[in-house]
Amino acid sequence: MCADARWPTVNAMKRFLIERSVPGGLTGAGLAEFTRRSENAIASLGVPYRWIRSYVAGERVLCVHEAEDESVVREQLRRCGIAVTSVTVVDEELDPQVGRNER
Secondary structure (H helix, E strand, C coil): CCCCCCCCCCCCCEEEEEEEECCCCCCHHHHHHHHHHHHHHHHHHCCCEEEEEEEEECCEEEEEEEECCHHHHHHHHHHHCCCCCEEEECCCCCCHHHHHHCC
């Protein structure tokens, strides 16, 4: 597994990749609303949870979150109220250093 100082893990939290479909995409006020809803949902959980980063790609939003298990992620998504296409646990992380360290 890659060590990345930008994404330190907390205890035994798992990393999840979340895909959302957002018809019409997100810009300006839509991005602000998306952020507000997600942050409010996270704050209401009362358990360890981290929103690492999100990427907007056309009508898709790909998010990286950390939580103890998938049920916590799904509860955050339910509270957020934005449709979810998929939630996938990340098994391994790769970066260019992985190949260099194997040589």
